[in-house]
Amino acid sequence: MKVAKDHRGDILIxxxxxxxxxxxxxxxxxxxxxxxxxxxxxxxxxxxSALSFMDSSGLGVLLGRYKELAKWQGKMLAFGLQxxxxxxxxxxxxxxxxxxxxxxDDCLRALGV
Amino acid sequence: xKMEVTNYFTITFxxxxxxxxxxxxxxxxxxxQLDPTLDELNEIKTAVSEAVTNAIIHGYPDRExxxxxxxxxxxxxxxxxxxxxxVGIDNxxxxxxxxxxxxxxxxRAGMGFTVMEEFMDSxxxxxxxxxxxxxxxxxxxxxxxxxxxERN
Ligand SMILES: Nc1ncnc2c1ncn2[C@@H]1O[C@H](COP(=O)(O)OP(=O)(O)OP(=O)(O)O)[C@@H](O)[C@H]1O
Ligand SMILES: [Mg+2]
Numbered sequence: 218m219k220v221a222k223d224h225r226g227d228i229l230i231x232x233x234x235x236x237x238x239x240x241x242x243x244x245x246x247x248x249x250x251x252x253x254x255x256x257x258x259x260x261x262x263x264x265x266s267a268l269s270f271m272d273s274s275g276l277g278v279l280l281g282r283y284k285e286l287a288k289w290q291g292k293m294l295a296f297g298l299q300x301x302x303x304x305x306x307x308x309x310x311x312x313x314x315x316x317x318x319x320x321x322d323d324c325l326r327a328l329g330v
Numbered sequence: 331x332k333m334e335v336t337n338y339f340t341i342t343f344x345x346x347x348x349x350x351x352x353x354x355x356x357x358x359x360x361x362x363q364l365d366p367t368l369d370e371l372n373e374i375k376t377a378v379s380e381a382v383t384n385a386i387i388h389g390y391p392d393r394e395x396x397x398x399x400x401x402x403x404x405x406x407x408x409x410x411x412x413x414x415x416x417v418g419i420d421n422x423x424x425x426x427x428x429x430x431x432x433x434x435x436x437x438r439a440g441m442g443f444t445v446m447e448e449f450m451d452s453x454x455x456x457x458x459x460x461x462x463x464x465x466x467x468x469x470x471x472x473x474x475x476x477x478x479x480e481r482n
């Protein structure tokens with residue numbers, strides 16, 4: 218699991234590359250949490266285009282960060298989901314908390330940028 | 331009717347998270363003999379990952395242990411058994427409910443069994459407190475056995 222970070226104002230853009238399971242979840246968690254702890258992030262956009270696998274351990278990590286953002290009414294959005302990951306989002310209802318957009322631009326627009 | 335077994339394997343490995351990716355790749359490679367679609371392979375990988383992760387996290391919360399995977403092909407379907415000799419499950423009905431987790435402290439979503447049930451055709455669980463848990467999952471592969479028996 219490789220995690221790349223980018224910032225647009227108070228929006229953190231996280232690109233996750235690889236397989237997200239219980240073993241790799243800690244990597245994603247700590248790299249997001251590290252940014253949240255700096256206190257300058259309001260919203261998060263997840264670029265999942267290079268995420269080839271995810272199971273319920275991934276759900277747990279994303280939900281955990283979603284709850285952090287909710288403390289200050291921050292939003293979490295995602296784009297680029299591969300079919301398996303999208304299926305998991307829809308099946309578990311995660312897409313109701315973390316809406317799925319068609320592109321990065323759509324995510325940014327949804328956040329009013 | 332019990333279906334004829336056409337191929338099988340068993341592996342035993344230590345219950346560490348490092349082996350989660352290994353376990354799902356091995357089962358997917360074995361299932362490839364039935365010529366599944368990419369979607370079917372991904373569903374099998376995910377279900378195996380859920381069961382193996384459960385064995386590692388919940389089966390052995392504070393000691394080392396082993397996970398055993400037994401896989402068999404029955405003409406056009408795959409059977410996977412993921413077994414641990416850990417703590418077992420006290421209340422199985424509750425454990426299978428969507429969103430139930432005994433470990434919210436570990437940021438678990440409580441969706442593992444729900445995912446297994448959604449992605450496989452059948453999921454049955456045998457468990458005994460103090461003795462362990464075995465999860466048996468089956469999935470019919472749409473393409474069937476390549477060049478094999480006629481299906482009816
Ligand atoms: N192999 C096992 N040994 C002991 N308990 C288990 C085992 N598998 C599951 N359980 C129990 O069943 C509960 C539900 O499992 P399930 O996989 O649905 O959710 P979870 O593992 O808690 O969360 P998630 O899978 O979403 O990360 C677990 O919280 C645990 O209490
Ligand atoms: Mg689980």
